[in-house]
Amino acid sequence: MRSQAERIIVIRRIEASPERIYGFFTDPALWARWQGTSAVADARPGGMLQLGMGPDGSGLAEGRFVELEPFERVVFTWGWARSPISTLPPGSTVVTVHLRPDGDATVLTLTHDLLPEGERDIHEAGWSLYLDRLVTVVEGGDPRPDPSLQGA
Numbered sequence: 001m002r003s004q005a006e007r008i009i010v011i012r013r014i015e016a017s018p019e020r021i022y023g024f025f026t027d028p029a030l031w032a033r034w035q036g037t038s039a040v041a042d043a044r045p046g047g048m049l050q051l052g053m054g055p056d057g058s059g060l061a062e063g064r065f066v067e068l069e070p071f072e073r074v075v076f077t078w079g080w081a082r083s084p085i086s087t088l089p090p091g092s093t094v095v096t097v098h099l100r101p102d103g104d105a106t107v108l109t110l111t112h113d114l115l116p117e118g119e120r121d122i123h124e125a126g127w128s129l130y131l132d133r134l135v136t137v138v139e140g141g142d143p144r145p146d147p148s149l150q151g152a
Contacts, residue, residue, distance in 0.1 A: 006120040010110045010127045016138045018071040018099035018106045024134060025074045025097055034134040034143060036061070043068060049076050059083045062090035073098050078112065088119050108134075 014021055024030045026043035036051035043065055053059030063077035077091035093114040100107045110127055133143040 005113070006115040006117055008112045008115065008120060008124040008127065010112075010124070010131055012108050012131045012135050013102060013105055014108055014135050014138050015105045017104075018101055021099055021106055021108060021134075021138055022071045022074070024138060026068070034137045035130045036146075041065075043074075049078075050081075054084065059085075063095075064091055066094070071099060085122060086119060088116070088123075093119075 024034060026041060028039035028041040031039040031041055031051070036053045037057065038050075038052035040048055040050040042048045045065055045067060047065045049061075049063045049065060051061040053061060060081040060083070062079060062081040065074070065076045067073065067075040074097045076095050077093065078095045079088045079090040079092040080086045081090045093112060096111045096113070098109045098111075100109070108131065110131060112123055112127060115123055129147070133146070136143040
C-alpha cells in the first residue's frame with residue numbers, strides 16, 4: 001500500500017555560485033524570471049510567498065517562508081489559492097531547496113514533501129520544468145516563453 005504523503009526530489013547542477021542562485025528564491029523580481037508571471041516573496045520566516053501562474057493569471061501558488069539559511073537553504077510551504085489543475089490547499093506542503101557548492105558550480109536539490117498521491121506527478125513535472133528554466137536564467141540564457149503561459 002502506498003503512503004498517503006509523497007515526496008519528490010529534483011536535482012540540478014548550475015554553473016553559478018550558491019550566492020547567485022539564492023537570490024532567485026528570495027528576490028521576487030528574480031523569481032518571476034524563471035517561474036510564473038509575478039511573484040511576492042517576503043523572504044523571512046513567516047513571510048508570504050505568492051506566484052501568479054498561467055496564461056490568464058488563473059493560477060496562484062501560495063505559501064510562507066519557514067526557514068532561510070543564506071546561500072545554503074530555503075524552506076517554504078506550498079499550495080494553490082487558485083489552480084485549474086491542482087487541488088492542493090495553500091501552504092499544505094513543504095518545499096526545501098538546498099544549495100551545495102560543487103567546484104565553480106552548485107548542486108541544487110529541491111525536495112517537496114507531504115504531497116498527496118494525486119498531486120505527485122503534476123508537481124514533479126512542474127518542478128522539473130521550472131528548475132530547467134532556473135538553470136537557463138541563472139547561467140545567463142533565455143528560458144524562452146513559459147509553456148504553461150501559452151494557453152490551451
